[in-house]
Amino acid sequence: MVEHTLLVTGGATGIGLAFAERFLAAGHTVAICGRREDKLAAAKAKHPALVTFRADVASAADRVRLRDEALAALPELDTLVNNAGVQRRDRFRGATPSWDEREGEIATNFDAPVHLADLFLPHLLGRPSATLVNVTSGLAFVPAPFAPVYGATKAALHSFTMALRHHLANTAVRVVEIVPPMVNTDLGGVGLHDAGVPLAEFADAVMARYEAGELEIGYQFAETARKASREESDAAFARFCKMMPVD
Numbered sequence: 559m560v561e562h563t564l565l566v567t568g569g570a571t572g573i574g575l576a577f578a579e580r581f582l583a584a585g586h587t588v589a590i591c592g593r594r595e596d597k598l599a600a601a602k603a604k605h606p607a608l609v610t611f612r613a614d615v616a617s618a619a620d621r622v623r624l625r626d627e628a629l630a631a632l633p634e635l636d637t638l639v640n641n642a643g644v645q646r647r648d649r650f651r652g653a654t655p656s657w658d659e660r661e662g663e664i665a666t667n668f669d670a671p672v673h674l675a676d677l678f679l680p681h682l683l684g685r686p687s688a689t690l691v692n693v694t695s696g697l698a699f700v701p702a703p704f705a706p707v708y709g710a711t712k713a714a715l716h717s718f719t720m721a722l723r724h725h726l727a728n729t730a731v732r733v734v735e736i737v738p739p740m741v742n743t744d745l746g747g748v749g750l751h752d753a754g755v756p757l758a759e760f761a762d763a764v765m766a767r768y769e770a771g772e773l774e775i776g777y778q779f780a781e782t783a784r785k786a787s788r789e790e791s792d793a794a795f796a797r798f799c800k801m802m803p804v805d
Contacts, residue, residue: 560687563587563634567615567674568642570597572743573693576761577639582607584769589632591615591624592642615642615670616662625677638678639691640671645708660707667711672718682731690726691734691768692719696780698737700794703802723773736764737776737784 564581568574569590581588582605589609592598598610609631613624628635644666648655671692682688697705698712716735723733740754760777767775776784783794 562637564637565589566639570601574641580765616665621673636685636688641693647704663707668714689732693736696739696783699783735774737780739779
């Protein structure tokens with residue numbers, strides 16, 4: 559087995575931690591980063607082999623610092639998993655979040671993976687085999703009126719991922735997109751995704767297809783959404799709209 563060295567952003571909880579656990583179990587070296595020291599400490603206590611970095615990827619300065627610290631500690635790093643994400647549920651009328659909150663959602667979900675790709679690619683291109691993973695969403699393919707900014711950032715990240723894959727087609731860097739459905743995590747707030755796909759079920763299914771070499775990996779609703787025709791996408795959007803009627 560070829561051993562890899564990975565960095566997973568947003569890796570202290572949820573989907574990121576589930577991926578980190580599975581990479582560790584497969585014998586790889588895994589680092590995670592996150593904003594909250596307590597969550598990083600809890601992940602480290604559960605999995606002492608994890609390497610941890612505190613970084614808020616919404617901050618450009620933190621992204622540069624993360625690159626410098628990660629490559630200094632892990633010069634063999636060959637895989638970057640852009641997983642960190644923020645989902646805010648709101649309407650563009652009435653009481654709305656501040657611009658700082660909206661900007662933070664955009665920065666985490668889109669600015670960060672683009673910037674981190676830019677920062678890490680010179681190193682990854684020097685490795686004999688490397689992978690860059692972007693975690694998007696089924697909502698990249700079917701707009702969600704209940705999370706308008708989140709869905710838009712994930713659609714943008716999907717577009718960027720496709721273009722980046724073309725740019726790197728003749729290099730040793732593989733570009734992978736993972737497209738989750740609603741998964742039972744605390745994304746967006748505790749309890750909002752309790753009806754989602756069980757986290758372990760989703761992570762196991764994705765890892766099997768990742769190891770098989772697939773480049774775009776969805777699951778359940780997200781698998782259907784990423785393959786949908788325009789008519790099918792519009793029908794799914796109409797169903798979402800019924801869940802959030804206009805006043």
